[in-house]
Amino acid sequence: MNTRKITLLGPEGTNLTLLTIFLILNFVSWLTLFTLSGGLSFNLQNSVFRQISFSILAVLLFFAITYVSLDQIYKYTFIFYGVISILLILLFATEPKEGVRRWFDLGVVDFQPSEYIKIGLVLFISRCITERYNKIYIGAISIIPIALVFFQPDLGTTTLLIVITLSMFIVSDIKTRNILSIALLGGVSFFGLLELGFINSYQLNRITSFFESVDFAQSQSRLAISSGGFTGQFFEVDKVNQIFIPVQSTDFIFSAYAYQFGFLGVTILFGLWGFFFYRVARIILTTESDFEKFILAGFSASLIFQIFINISTVIGVIPVTGMPFPLLSLGGSSIVATAVIFGIINRIFIENNVVI
Amino acid sequence: MFYQQKFRILSLFIGFIFFGLLINIYNLQVVNRENAIISVNQQTLDTFYIPAPRGEIYDANNNKLASSSLEPHLFLNLRKVNDENRSQYEQYLKYNFPTLDNEDINELFESSKLLAKIINIQNLNFDNRQSLSGLDAFEIFDYPIRNYEYDNIASHVLGYLGEPSLEDIAIYPTSINTNIVGKSGLERYYQNDLSGEPTQVIFKGSEIEQIVPSTPGKDIKISLDVNLQKIATESLLQGMELANDNFESRDEINKGAIVVLDIETNKVISMVSLPDYNPNDFVDGISKRDFNKLNITGAFNNYPIQGQYPPGSVFKVVAYWLAEQEKIYPEGLSSRSGRIDCKGSLAFGFNDGSQQVYNDWKEGGHGRVNLGASIKESCNVYFWDIALKIWRDFEGTSAESILQQYAKNLGFGSTSSIDLPYEASGVVPDRNLFEEWSISQPERVRPEGWLGGDLMNLIIGQGAITATPIQVANAYRTLISGKISNPFINLNNEQESREVEELDVSEDFISFLLDDLNSVTNEGGTAHASFSVLGKAVKDVGGKTGTAQNSGDKNNTSWFVGVDSITNPRYVIATVVEEGGSGSAIAAPITRRVIQSLRGLELTPVKFGEITE
Numbered sequence: 019m020n021t022r023k024i025t026l027l028g029p030e031g032t033n034l035t036l037l038t039i040f041l042i043l044n045f046v047s048w049l050t051l052f053t054l055s056g057g058l059s060f061n062l063q064n065s066v067f068r069q070i071s072f073s074i075l076a077v078l079l080f081f082a083i084t085y086v087s088l089d090q091i092y093k094y095t096f097i098f099y100g101v102i103s104i105l106l107i108l109l110f111a112t113e114p115k116e117g118v119r120r121w122f123d124l125g126v127v128d129f130q131p132s133e134y135i136k137i138g139l140v141l142f143i144s145r146c147i148t149e150r151y152n153k154i155y156i157g158a159i160s161i162i163p164i165a166l167v168f169f170q171p172d173l174g175t176t177t178l179l180i181v182i183t184l185s186m187f188i189v190s191d192i193k194t195r196n197i198l199s200i201a202l203l204g205g206v207s208f209f210g211l212l213e214l215g216f217i218n219s220y221q222l223n224r225i226t227s228f229f230e231s232v233d234f235a236q237s238q239s240r241l242a243i244s245s246g247g248f249t250g251q252f253f254e255v256d257k258v259n260q261i262f263i264p265v266q267s268t269d270f271i272f273s274a275y276a277y278q279f280g281f282l283g284v285t286i287l288f289g290l291w292g293f294f295f296y297r298v299a300r301i302i303l304t305t306e307s308d309f310e311k312f313i314l315a316g317f318s319a320s321l322i323f324q325i326f327i328n329i330s331t332v333i334g335v336i337p338v339t340g341m342p343f344p345l346l347s348l349g350g351s352s353i354v355a356t357a358v359i360f361g362i363i364n365r366i367f368i369e370n371n372v373v374i
Numbered sequence: 375m376f377y378q379q380k381f382r383i384l385s386l387f388i389g390f391i392f393f394g395l396l397i398n399i400y401n402l403q404v405v406n407r408e409n410a411i412i413s414v415n416q417q418t419l420d421t422f423y424i425p426a427p428r429g430e431i432y433d434a435n436n437n438k439l440a441s442s443s444l445e446p447h448l449f450l451n452l453r454k455v456n457d458e459n460r461s462q463y464e465q466y467l468k469y470n471f472p473t474l475d476n477e478d479i480n481e482l483f484e485s486s487k488l489l490a491k492i493i494n495i496q497n498l499n500f501d502n503r504q505s506l507s508g509l510d511a512f513e514i515f516d517y518p519i520r521n522y523e524y525d526n527i528a529s530h531v532l533g534y535l536g537e538p539s540l541e542d543i544a545i546y547p548t549s550i551n552t553n554i555v556g557k558s559g560l561e562r563y564y565q566n567d568l569s570g571e572p573t574q575v576i577f578k579g580s581e582i583e584q585i586v587p588s589t590p591g592k593d594i595k596i597s598l599d600v601n602l603q604k605i606a607t608e609s610l611l612q613g614m615e616l617a618n619d620n621f622e623s624r625d626e627i628n629k630g631a632i633v634v635l636d637i638e639t640n641k642v643i644s645m646v647s648l649p650d651y652n653p654n655d656f657v658d659g660i661s662k663r664d665f666n667k668l669n670i671t672g673a674f675n676n677y678p679i680q681g682q683y684p685p686g687s688v689f690k691v692v693a694y695w696l697a698e699q700e701k702i703y704p705e706g707l708s709s710r711s712g713r714i715d716c717k718g719s720l721a722f723g724f725n726d727g728s729q730q731v732y733n734d735w736k737e738g739g740h741g742r743v744n745l746g747a748s749i750k751e752s753c754n755v756y757f758w759d760i761a762l763k764i765w766r767d768f769e770g771t772s773a774e775s776i777l778q779q780y781a782k783n784l785g786f787g788s789t790s791s792i793d794l795p796y797e798a799s800g801v802v803p804d805r806n807l808f809e810e811w812s813i814s815q816p817e818r819v820r821p822e823g824w825l826g827g828d829l830m831n832l833i834i835g836q837g838a839i840t841a842t843p844i845q846v847a848n849a850y851r852t853l854i855s856g857k858i859s860n861p862f863i864n865l866n867n868e869q870e871s872r873e874v875e876e877l878d879v880s881e882d883f884i885s886f887l888l889d890d891l892n893s894v895t896n897e898g899g900t901a902h903a904s905f906s907v908l909g910k911a912v913k914d915v916g917g918k919t920g921t922a923q924n925s926g927d928k929n930n931t932s933w934f935v936g937v938d939s940i941t942n943p944r945y946v947i948a949t950v951v952e953e954g955g956s957g958s959a960i961a962a963p964i965t966r967r968v969i970q971s972l973r974g975l976e977l978t979p980v981k982f983g984e985i986t987e
Contacts, residue, residue, distance in 0.1 A: 147375075147376075185384070188380060188384060189376060189377050189381045190375060190376065190377065191375040191377060240402060240410070241413055243399065243403060244406060244407050244409075244410030244411070244414075245407075246403055247403055247404070248403060276399065276403065280403060281399065281400055281403040284396070284399050284403070285396070288392065292392075299381075299385055302381060303378060303381075308375065311376040312376060315376075315381065326391065326392070326395070329395050329399075330395065333395070333398055333399060335398060
């Protein structure tokens with residue numbers, strides 16, 4: 019590993035571009051939530067205050083991760099993966115909330131292990147591929163947490179984990195057609211499970227009803243996005259609150275963003291994320307460590323797929339899928355997990371001597 | 375091994391997908407924006423409703439009872455009020471409208487509506503109005519004013535207006551828009567006809583985008599004669615005064631009712647309920663204190679259709695009809711002319727050897743009486759004999775309830791279906807009802823259940839039976855006309871209301887009945903003292919007195935049912951005074967004064983009659 023040369027923030031240094039993007043995205047989330055909630059007040063019921071609190075926690079976490087070297091990450095990958103998997107098993111001993119077992123109730127906040135298995139899985143596969151383990155074994159062990167999440171049930175995260183796994187395999191030395199065959203096999207077994215009744219029929223209903231009728235939340239969110247126009251409505255709070263959209267502060271927050279900041283704002287958001295992925299891609303192509311390459315590719319796949327699914331849902335081109343927009347949606351688990359991802363990416367940047 | 379080439383291709387592929395998403399969003403936000411704006415505006419237009427002028431209500435002689443007029447009112451557009459200009463508007467209102475106190479003004483600004491009604495500006499001159507409209511958040515709209523021209527007269531028939539409760543909204547869903555609904559009387563019963571379609575003030579943001587004018591409510595012409603109504607109200611008040619002067623009563627005697635029905639059509643010519651209220655007091659909202667004060671006096675009860683009283687001797691007409699129809703007379707008699715010897719009490723033995731004695735109201739008895747005389751003098755013993763006969767012949771069989779069946783045929787025990795809300799049904803007791811009560815309200819019945827004594831009570835209108843004044847009036851009207859129908863008030867619905875069924879009565883029976891009712895007001899009859907003032911006309915009117923005993927320490931209920939006239943029966947008048955004592959003393963002279971008005975005779979004050987029963 020290279021030794022770092024410049025330190026700007028914190029004892030281990032920080033990439034300024036990454037930090038700036040991270041902070042801007044957090045700030046945008048506050049602004050959007052502010053227009054939705056109609057104000058900031060200092061209690062945890064207020065969504066803006068809640069989000070700001072989590073953002074502060076996230077930034078602290080971002081810096082904290084910077085202390086952890088990639089060597090240490092490499093060393094503890096299997097332990098981390100194992101611990102999160104055990105937590106996923108322990109979830110089945112909890113009382114279901116709204117029909118699913120997804121959270122540990124920690125009083126003030128809920129802890130959602132499936133947010134961290136995204137990270138664990140990326141690290142696990144990266145190390146395994148780097149060490150050139152048998153790809154079939156890697157796949158087999160990856161399936162375990164994916165299956166655990168599937169039976170929570172959490173179809174959205176399951177899909178995300180599968181996409182992460184497949185993306186990382188695609189950029190490895192496995193033949194692309196093998197991966198496609200596996201994907202096909204997976205698709206077939208999915209419908210097999212469906213037939214056997216392992217999947218709640220409401221999840222299927224969402225898909226079938228998408229083709230039959232217009233989802234209310236989606237049609238409302240399309241209206242909100244359209245009303246935003248080219249330059250946005252900038253804090254015309256009245257109307258966006260009148261276009262009633264269910265879960266607008268979480269899964270449908272992009273509609274509120276697009277309403278407030280218009281097509282221009284959407285383009286800027288795309289630009290910010292695009293620039294971020296461009297910088298990540300540059301490291302992927304220049305770093306010499308396979309471990310780093312796979313980590314970056316895996317995290318990128320995770321973030322890109324979340325953004326893709328979220329926007330597609332909100333603009334109504336796919337059925338409603340409960341997937342938050344990273345760093346934009348209201349929700350502590352998602353922000354904290356994304357902060358960990360940004361923290362690890364930051365560490366990789368620093369170890370590659372990229373500080374701006 | 376990491377494959378750079380595959381990574382590049384994948385990145386490009388992802389780039390394309392996101393470019394596609396961006397194009398999609400561009401289409402939404404830029405290309406198709408107009409359509410979306412239209413649908414959004416349809417979703418986000420807000421409407422404020424100003425009530426339409428309610429339909430007016432006219433009496434049978436086209437006297438206007440309830441009117442509606444539009445008067446300009448000042449409104450505050452709350453969407454144009456903000457923290458900065460609020461104090462300016464407050465100052466303006468305080469300065470220009472000193473009648474508004476601080477609390478009123480605060481309430482205006484705290485309103486959650488789009489527009490808040492400030493004040494009637496009918497009397498403001500042109501310049502002042504001009505200056506008002508110069509202020510951005512002030513709007514001027516016509517607002518309907520309901521006025522009840524005769525104040526308290528017929529208040530229970532007309533009803534009053536108020537803010538809808540949740541139950542009201544469930545029944546009249548549109549009342550939530552205008553926040554006004556008929557709370558009682560015709561205002562409620564015909565709410566949908568009277569209310570019309572409100573003015574719609576359509577807002578877009580804080581600006582008024584469009585005003586859709588109102589459709590006024592439908593006018594209603596009713597069967598009431600307001601002049602008779604006034605005289606009837608006056609007479610009832612006079613009667614109550616007399617009762618208060620002559621009887622000891624724990625509470626003031628102030629509750630009573632008069633119903634006048636047209637015999638041929640069953641139109642309600644007059645319907646008085648006391649105590650009453652002034653519906654004008656409710657137009658601008660009534661204070662809780664005033665409302666409660668009225669409520670405690672019972673002013674919101676419409677006694678003609680809601681007062682449930684034991685009918686007493688006025689109920690004897692049912693047994694009278696039954697006796698003639700079924701040929702059931704006291705033991706040993708076979709026709710209406712057969713006489714019993716009334717000694718003032720009836721003693722009879724039971725199977726177990728015990729004896730029961732029933733005492734007539736008249737000590738010493740009425741002497742030898744037949745069916746007609748027992749109506750004229752209100753002899754109880756004659757009717758008890760009929761009850762005993764029924765009991766001995768039919769006890770335990772289905773025919774046991776023959777008296778109740780006759781009562782129900784005349785409309786007792788069920789609502790008359792008059793076009794007014796909240797009508798009560800009264801009670802006609804029988805063995806089955808007592809069995810029900812023994813489970814649901816055991817304190818009301820003896821453990822032995824339905825006994826012969828209950829039937830003897832029932833036949834003279836005592837015991838568990840209750841009836842409303844309109845039921846009693848309609849029962850007499852039904853017998854005299856031979857037609858079963860429901861009474862009604864709204865003449866617009868005259869056609870619909872006419873579901874007439876023939877009653878099985880003969881011409882002979884009707885003329886006997888009229889003769890016997892006529893004898894009540896004449897020499898020797900219980901109401902003669904109250905009616906003799908009519909002079910010659912007394913020969914052409916009739917009626918029946920009733921004095922119903924109440925449980926506890928309450929005074930008797932005073933009843934009289936009058937018929938005008940005997941030769942050409944046109945009206946039935948039922949009068950009740952709660953705790954008014956003897957029917958012949960109080961209710962009879964009240965009814966007499968109403969008959970004087972109906973016949974166009976000189977009105978003489980209500981004078982205390984003779985105490986009978």
